[in-house]
Amino acid sequence: MTDGEDSRPVFGRVALIGLGLIASSMGHAMKAQGLAGEIVGHAQSEASRAAALEIGFVDRVAATAAEAVAGADLVVLAVPVGAMGAVAAEIAPHLAQGATVTDVGSVKQAVIEAVAPHLPAGVHFVPSHPLAGTEQSGPRSGFATLFVNRWWLLCPAEDAAPEAVARLRRLYEGMGANVDTMEPAHHDLVLAVVSHTPHLIAYTMVGVADHLRRVSQQEVIKYSASGFRDFTRIAASDPVMWRDVFLTNKEATLDILGRFTEELFMLQRAIRMGDGQQLHDYFSRTRAIRRGIIEAGQDTAAPDFGRSKPAT
Numbered sequence: 001m002t003d004g005e006d007s008r009p010v011f012g013r014v015a016l017i018g019l020g021l022i023a024s025s026m027g028h029a030m031k032a033q034g035l036a037g038e039i040v041g042h043a044q045s046e047a048s049r050a051a052a053l054e055i056g057f058v059d060r061v062a063a064t065a066a067e068a069v070a071g072a073d074l075v076v077l078a079v080p081v082g083a084m085g086a087v088a089a090e091i092a093p094h095l096a097q098g099a100t101v102t103d104v105g106s107v108k109q110a111v112i113e114a115v116a117p118h119l120p121a122g123v124h125f126v127p128s129h130p131l132a133g134t135e136q137s138g139p140r141s142g143f144a145t146l147f148v149n150r151w152w153l154l155c156p157a158e159d160a161a162p163e164a165v166a167r168l169r170r171l172y173e174g175m176g177a178n179v180d181t182m183e184p185a186h187h188d189l190v191l192a193v194v195s196h197t198p199h200l201i202a203y204t205m206v207g208v209a210d211h212l213r214r215v216s217q218q219e220v221i222k223y224s225a226s227g228f229r230d231f232t233r234i235a236a237s238d239p240v241m242w243r244d245v246f247l248t249n250k251e252a253t254l255d256i257l258g259r260f261t262e263e264l265f266m267l268q269r270a271i272r273m274g275d276g277q278q279l280h281d282y283f284s285r286t287r288a289i290r291r292g293i294i295e296a297g298q299d300t301a302a303p304d305f306g307r308s309k310p311a312t
């Protein structure tokens with residue numbers, strides 16, 4: 001995919017800070033579509049930097065984040081949410097005038113508060129979040145089609161330069177994503193509903209099963225073809241990433257968890273009272289929501305959700 005009618009990349013030099021699932025998928029996608037002139041990568045460990053080079057989703061790596069961003073037109077912060085502020089402080093003096101900085105963090109308000117104060121005037125900060133991922137992490141987990149037909153939300157400040165926002169949008173659309181803009185606080189609430197709280201529930205359910213040690217070593221694993229298997233897939237997600245999500249999206253997650261607990265008590269009572277009508281009505285409503293997600297193209301109706309391997 002190219003910038004407008006000509007065949008030039010959307011950005012000349014792109015620096016990926018963090019070389020995990022999201023950054024490696026971005027690297028693969030940018031290379032596949034010719035969206036970047038050069039991709040420079042940095043991760044904290046030598047092992048991840050070496051893996052990125054070997055796989056080839058970056059053209060070169062740098063030992064420090066400061067070195068990686070020198071001369072970059074676009075800097076992507078793809079580290080855990082809790083590390084964003086320190087990385088921003090490190091790179092700030094080395095950013096090129098006119099460069100765009102984005103992040104891909106799962107929480108937006110806390111990242112903006114941590115990053116924005118460090119960035120110098122003349123650098124465009126356009127926070128973003130791809131609503132795409134898997135339970136895998138690290139440089140070997142990425143693939144070029146991760147963002148295809150997935151939403152990628154931009155949360156620019158009101159005074160952000162429209163050209164910088166438009167250019168980033170072109171990059172993400174070039175990777176196959178659908179791009180929308182959203183106000184950061186609203187983003188955090190929406191994500192608490194569609195992603196953060198469901199992950200917490202999956203972690204809890206797997207934790208509960210694990211407590212039942214008598215069955216967990218035998219039946220739970222053996223018969224996990226039912227709903228439990230999807231919970232274990234989600235609960236296998238990266239512990240650092242998800243720790244940071246809950247520490248930084250505290251208010252919205254607690255709000256949604258409060259509502260969740262109320263609904264759970266209501267269903268618990270319906271079960272205790274033998275109120276089949278209430279259970280049936282509730283499950284009919286949730287089934288309709290699932291149909292809506294399929295109709296919106298955000299999942300398929302195939303009954304193997306989460307089990308087939310993503311295309312690379």
Ligand code: NAP
Nearest residue numbers: 018019020021022043044045048079081105106133137138
């Ligand atoms: P990941 O696979 O765990 O990779 C994280 C990367 O960040 C690793 O390469 C790690 O280096 C590097 N890193 C951590 N701290 C660093 C530091 N201080 N300086 C430099 N590099 C550092 O993570 P991910 O899944 O790609 O997530 C990255 C970001 O995207 C997170 O903010 C997350 O919230 C967001 N996100 C994730 C998903 C998802 O489903 N996974 C979806 C959307 C958005 P080492 O490899 O050397 O440890």
